[in-house]
Amino acid sequence: MIQSLLIANRGEIACRIIRTARAMGIRTVAVYSDADAGALHVRLADEAVHVGPSPARESYLVGERIIAAARATGAEAVHPGYGFLSENAAFAQSVIDAGLVWVGPRPASITAMGLKDAAKRLMQDAGVPTTPGYLGEDQSPERLAREADAIGYPMLIKAVAGGGGKGMRRVDDPADFAEALVSCRREASASFGNDHVLLEKWITNPRHIEVQVFGDAHGNVVHLFERDCSLQRRHQKVIEEAPAPGMDPATRAAICDAAVRAARAVDYVGAGTIEFIADGSGPLSADRTWFMEMNTRLQVEHPVTEAITGVDLVEWQLRVASGEPLPLTQDQLTITGHAMEVRLYAEDPAKGFLPSIGRLDRFRLGEGCRVDTGVEEGATISPFYDPMIAKVITHGPTREAARGRLSAALATSVISPLRTNAGFLVKALDHPAFVAGEVDTGLIAREGEALMPAAMPSEAGFAAAAGALVAGDVLGGFRLNAARRGTGRFLLDGAVVETSLGGALRQAQGERGEGTTLTGDRVLISEAGQTWQLTPWRVDGKGAAAAGDGSIISPMPGRIIAVAVLQGEQVVKGQKLLTLEAMKMEHSLVAPYDGVVAELNAVEGGQVSEGAVLARVTEAEAG
Structure with a gap:
């Protein structure tokens, strides 16, 4: 078994790996940039090494510094987490060449699945169904336009080296194809250094179904069932769940078996995910589900699979990397209950989901959930990295039980002063279509404003907050024009609001009311996942x-x-x-x-x- 492990990542996933490694008696080494000198993952690890300035390209993405840190600390192995260098075959090979254990798939497997067009050809050869489209070497605009006409509109242009929604354009009309192609190639070249594209048929009401697979060095490959990641915003996953709603046993068996064939086709070792796109215009069916791509790493949403199977996937990664066989066989793996996960971000839905950076003074979530996070109260959300605060996961005997617990945990959260997407997530979880399991990748785009959280607290919330201020006796000297019909000014999250306070203060006199937290001379108003800060002006x-x-x-x-x-x-x-x-x-x-x-x-x-x-x-x- 590996005795010491360097985690080549930061934040939530670094903390997640450290927890499992510690439970296994494995010594851990963290790496950090200037911005992360005081970060939680640095304090949790047994040892930490500075690897450079705050920008990731000058620290976390510099493979030579990561390997040097491992050597300097005597680490035996490197776990890349996800993102950063996790799917970089050259880095994986350099770790192996340095005499270290790479906790991940073989570099050749990463390379085989790294380009979407090559991966699709490989899957076709393995008998895995793929989306109808064009994968040809001829990349001339004229040939691509002819192939698009043959596929039919609407269709999708995708960068072969793409990911995260970049280098992807839906085209509905042949007249728009040329412009979309230029735009897609420009973005692909800037993001991935490769402007080659493939073409795919656009699937009506698409659903994103993915299967967790795991292989070892002894030739064993299993699946750990499917996840549904259909609820997305701009190709970024918002809510993930397992198992997929509406999945029948026959369809599950066909899709999961195809995922295992896909993993075997690349001699896969470690944790990976086979992603499929399904036609959601009707019931899920194997003949309307196609291979999309493979992620050769642990996924952000892996906790929902852990919840329904009872498996610690990071522990499996470390055991397999140490040369052990898979801990369980396929017939020993079963599904228990239902799990859901949301990604809680420091971002402002009212401002186009722009990141909200700065100090996190209050960070409290409701009960009944698992919280995977890399921050705590007093931490700073940096402009240099992804602004995710936490992953929040619930598990219950039924889908509705898991959904209800997750919605309640977010609705009762208190997070301040940064803006978050918690209110947006509550709206999405409580949307009638999602409650019914009628999900597809276009749901958020269609609903738009219906999922936007309230811009201001309710009158009841405001009254309770005013009562909290009175109870805290911080309004001494605060001027009201009259006892019953006074006009008061408050600072509400940076904006001045004026309100008639007589009745509200009288009704709430001496009590704080539910949903309010008194912090000095400021009150935090919490409603449906939203937190506002109210201060006497x-x-x-x-x-x-x-x-x-x-x-x-x-x-x-x-x-x-x-x-x-x-x-x-x-x-x-x-x-x-x-x-x-x-x-x-x-x-x-x-x-x-x-x-x-x-x-x-x-x-x-x-x-x-x-x-x-x-x-x-x-x-x-x-x-």
Whole structure:
């Protein structure tokens, strides 16, 4: 058995591998960039090695530094996780050439499945059904246009070296083919250094079905059943589940057997996934399901397979890499219950799902779920990497039980001050079509606005938050025009809102209400997966962005481009303290009243998150 393991990755998957390795008594070595010096995976590992600057291309993607770190720490093996170098055959070979154990498939298997056109030819030879299309060497625009006409519209242009939804264009009209081809090739060349394409028939109401396969060095190959990853946004998976809804035993047997044949065709060792596309316009059927591609690594969504089979796939990887046979045979593998997984991202659905970067002050999820994460409260979501906060997984006796638990766990989450897609995920999980198991890859695009979470808290939520502020006694000196019909101003996630507070305060007096969390002079309002931060707005000054205690709060994520004061400096009302650059605009933050800069947290050039306290002014005493 491997005794020491270097994980050539970061974040959630690095933490996931470390947990299993530790349970097996294996010593672990982490690698990290400048941005990840204080990351969770670095602290969890037995040892950690710095491999370069924050950009991945200068650290995590530099194979020579990874191998040097393994040698320097005495690691016997390298686990690549997923992403980064996990499907890089040249890196895998260099690990082996360095005398280290590669925890993954043979480099030749990675190469065989690395190009979509070559992989499809290989699958055809192995008797695995493939999507009708064109895989020819003639890449001239004229030949491709003729082949597209023969396939029929709508059809799909795909980069042979593509992945992650890049280098892919659906074409509905022959008149649009030439332009789509140029666009696809340009993106493919920029992303993968290869502008060759293949053509495929566009499948109506496509469903994404994939099969987990596993092979060992003794010639054994098994499948661990299927997953459904049909709910996608822009070709990126959103919700994954196992088993696939509507899958009958005969279709399952045919698809899973085809996946095993595919793995055997490339002499596969380790964990891999055979991806199929199915025609979802009717019931799932083997004769309407075709091979799409193979992922020669562990998948992000592997926990749902672990949940229904009771297998630790990372443990299997480490045992197989150590030369052991597969722990179980095919007839010993069974399905128990149903599992679902969502990818929780720091991103803002209201702003086109733009990443929301910065410090994660609060991170709490509901009960009854497995959480695979690489962050914790106080961590920073960096602009250098994928902004995934966690994978949230539930398992239950039925699909509805798993779905309900997952929706509840997300709906009761408290995540602040960063924006997340939790509210969007709750909407997707609770959508009638998804509840009924009527899923296909176009569902999110069709529903659009129906899946967007609320932009503002409900009136009830706002009232409960106001009550929490009163109960916390942080409104001392907060001016209301009258006891019953006062008008109050609040800072709600960086935006000033004005509301009549008389009734709300009176009804909530002395109690906090459900769905609110008091944090100092700020209240977090949590509803259906959304978390808003509410702060008393004490002064009217333009650009003041001041809380009730004089805190100067960042109204949105951005960069500090100027700091005009020093800590301890006396200031007057309206004096510029800081300049924030956000959304391509400059925002001046000024003193809310005469006083002293008692606290200064902003640094010129520093990135700040929405709601961050940048400074605090103590009010001058009346003389």
